[in-house]
Amino acid sequence: MRFLIVDDSKAMRNIVMRTLRQAGYGDHAMDEAINGERALFAVRTSPPDLIFCDINMPEMGGLELLKSMREEGIGVRLGFITSECTQEMISSAIAAGAEFVLTKPFTPAGLKSALSKVLP
């Protein structure tokens, strides 16, 4: 299985990858993108199995990425990892088709719990 981690912060991408390893997903391949635009390009050329995506990013944010993928008929699953986790934001994300919304800061247990609903 291959994951794509999308966040404009290198520190946060590293933290997501480390937490994935701590949660027991270390044997999966992990790619990175610095914003929605780069992620969309990566998804078009080589679709991952699951995308972990920030919401607020320069150039193209996470919700825009999700909407763009769906408009292009790309059905890759996507979950948000964001610091902006108000009820309004969660509702928008789920309505747009997100698999889960995880709030920063998060723990390996929290990530594992979110993934248990998505991964086989």
Place this chain on the structure above:
Amino acid sequence: MSTLELSMDDWRATVRRSLDDLALRSLGTQVALTDGEAPGHPWAAWVPLMSVHDSLRLGLLANPEGCQQLARTFVGDEAELTESEVGDALGEILNILAGCVKRDVADRLPGLRIGLPIFLPHSTGGPVQAGNTRTAGGQSVETDVTWLRVSDVLTGLILVRYHHEGG
């Protein structure tokens, strides 16, 4: 004061609650109040939180070694980080802090927006001073400085509140 604004005391309380939570969960440490003296040439990271009538600029400052230590604790890396990596990590700490604050005040400031964080190394300005000023446009600017120990780093927590009287 309308229900769509917060006093500086309200902001300070919610930011401290959020910082305590973040420090425990992301830095594995507790935050303690301390007496501080501003470092001569601090590095600082800022993030804006904006609503219609009431906005806040939230900042953390420390000396370069302290910023390096905070950033390394956050990313869980023992290796020396570059200045850019330190800025990235501090910006993300502030981004998470702003998110916690936004959730905490969502009932009182429903339209609060978080801007992008900025990192200002090699500050040449004078020390940040607590106090109140008023701009020519009638906006009041309130600055609050709290000195804390975070991961054993002397850290300045700076809150700058911008408020339109009668807005």
